[in-house]
Amino acid sequence: MGFATPTCPIAKRCGGCEWLAVPYPIQLRRKREAVVGLFSDLLDSGASEAAPGDVAIVGMEAPRGYRHKAATPFSPGKGGMIRSGFYERGTHRIVPCAACLAEDPRCRPILNDMARVAERLKIRAYDEDKGRGMLRHAVVRTGWRTEEGLLTVVTNGNTLAHGRELAEAVAEAAPLRLSVVQNINQRRTNAILGPTSKPLLGPGVMHDSLLGVTFEIGPTSFYQTNPEQTEALYRLAIDGARLEPGQTLLDAYCGIGTIGLCAAKAVDGVSVVGVERVEGAVADARRNARANGLGGRARFVCADATAYLADSKHNRTGFDVVVLDPPRAGATEAFLSACDASGCGRIVYVSCNPVTQRRDLDFLVGRGWLLESLTVVDMFPHTKHAETVAALRRR
Numbered sequence: 001m002g003f004a005t006p007t008c009p010i011a012k013r014c015g016g017c018e019w020l021a022v023p024y025p026i027q028l029r030r031k032r033e034a035v036v037g038l039f040s041d042l043l044d045s046g047a048s049e050a051a052p053g054d055v056a057i058v059g060m061e062a063p064r065g066y067r068h069k070a071a072t073p074f075s076p077g078k079g080g081m082i083r084s085g086f087y088e089r090g091t092h093r094i095v096p097c098a099a100c101l102a103e104d105p106r107c108r109p110i111l112n113d114m115a116r117v118a119e120r121l122k123i124r125a126y127d128e129d130k131g132r133g134m135l136r137h138a139v140v141r142t143g144w145r146t147e148e149g150l151l152t153v154v155t156n157g158n159t160l161a162h163g164r165e166l167a168e169a170v171a172e173a174a175p176l177r178l179s180v181v182q183n184i185n186q187r188r189t190n191a192i193l194g195p196t197s198k199p200l201l202g203p204g205v206m207h208d209s210l211l212g213v214t215f216e217i218g219p220t221s222f223y224q225t226n227p228e229q230t231e232a233l234y235r236l237a238i239d240g241a242r243l244e245p246g247q248t249l250l251d252a253y254c255g256i257g258t259i260g261l262c263a264a265k266a267v268d269g270v271s272v273v274g275v276e277r278v279e280g281a282v283a284d285a286r287r288n289a290r291a292n293g294l295g296g297r298a299r300f301v302c303a304d305a306t307a308y309l310a311d312s313k314h315n316r317t318g319f320d321v322v323v324l325d326p327p328r329a330g331a332t333e334a335f336l337s338a339c340d341a342s343g344c345g346r347i348v349y350v351s352c353n354p355v356t357q358r359r360d361l362d363f364l365v366g367r368g369w370l371l372e373s374l375t376v377v378d379m380f381p382h383t384k385h386a387e388t389v390a391a392l393r394r395r
């Protein structure tokens with residue numbers, strides 16, 4: 001692998017890519033070693049078919065431009081100027097950024113262009129100390145398999161004067177088909193998005209595809225930011241599930257249904273039940289199932305994953321395989337207990353936090369489950385984060 005180590009003029013101040021100066025092959029080695037170290041006694045025990053040497057890491061061929069989602073805060077500059085970029089590490093001072101090597105190169109210019117158009121239209125940036133001004137943040141998503149994009153303009157109020165003009169001017173200069181949404185956030189907190197959104201231009205959603213399934217993505221939908229590595233992650237999850245026609249898969253913590261729908265598409269005759277607690281994501285999942293002709297085989301439920309699986313009437317549905325992809329805090333003991341009691345033969349655990357995954361695997365191994373494989377996927381090159389996929393079967 002002949003990787004050139006990239007440099008970034010704002011690396012020291014931005015702090016987003018903390019491993020930028022580390023050559024990529026060494027980053028991969030470090031991430032793999034960190035995961036193997038964390039799981040070493042389990043991998044060396046009779047509860048694992050995988051030995052430490054079997055743990056592979058899936059890195060990127062070209063680890064740049066991988067983030068298909070970018071955001072900027074805005075703040076007032078001198079003479080009506082609008083500052084945009086990244087917060088300097090540990091502060092709310094904005095460091096301007098012309099181009100970010102981790103982002104799809106189309107993202108940052110759209111955000112910066114938006115600031116320039118807003119200055120021209122005399123729209124004021126939000127001053128967080130005074131709680132005054134209109135433009136708070138912007139978030140842009142770009143398609144990987146499509147030429148579509150979605151720009152979310154976060155405002156401190158319902159009425160955005162010149163909103164349509166702003167949207168049209170930014171969309172016209174954008175190198176893809178850009179829909180623009182206004183999101184209203186009047187809370188004085190660090191959360192970027194508020195509860196309500198309305199389209200300013202176009203449909204207010206965009207589409208992207210993973211493993212042959214097309215997903216509609218709204219301004220508040222959870223959708224992985226590195227689609228190339230997401231395909232690798234989902235492929236590992238589907239392979240680890242070893243699904244057969246006629247089987248039923250529970251996709252727990254399913255977001256907009258991406259893993260379950262990709263599994264249903266990959267294996268004919270498999271039925272999927274997805275469970276997710278965010279209502280909007282469940283609505284997206286149902287729409288995505290229908291739009292991909294998978295509505296007859298995929299059902300999505302809005303519920304807490306633990307409450308759903310612990311309820312014996314759902315457990316009687318007879319899941320053959322459970323895939324779970326919980327947030328960083330991991331699953332709950334009650335969820336894992338219900339999984340164990342459900343009679344499913346296989347569990348695939350996708351994790352963005354190997355520490356909580358290790359805790360949860362210890363629980364399952366204590367109930368007699370066997371770790372078949374553990375793989376690391378590098379979703380965020382130049383950072384210390386690692387995602388992992390563990391496949392387990394009942395002994």
Ligand SMILES: C[S@@+](CC[C@H](N)C(=O)[O-])C[C@H]1O[C@@H](n2cnc3c(N)ncnc32)[C@H](O)[C@@H]1O
Binds near residue numbers: 223256258276304305
């Ligand atoms: C890491 S994301 C994974 C989503 C999806 N599998 C994907 O790859 O896009 C975790 C998801 O779990 C959902 N979630 C968090 N806690 C939950 C709970 N207690 N019950 C059900 N869903 C939950 C979140 O809303 C989020 O969509």
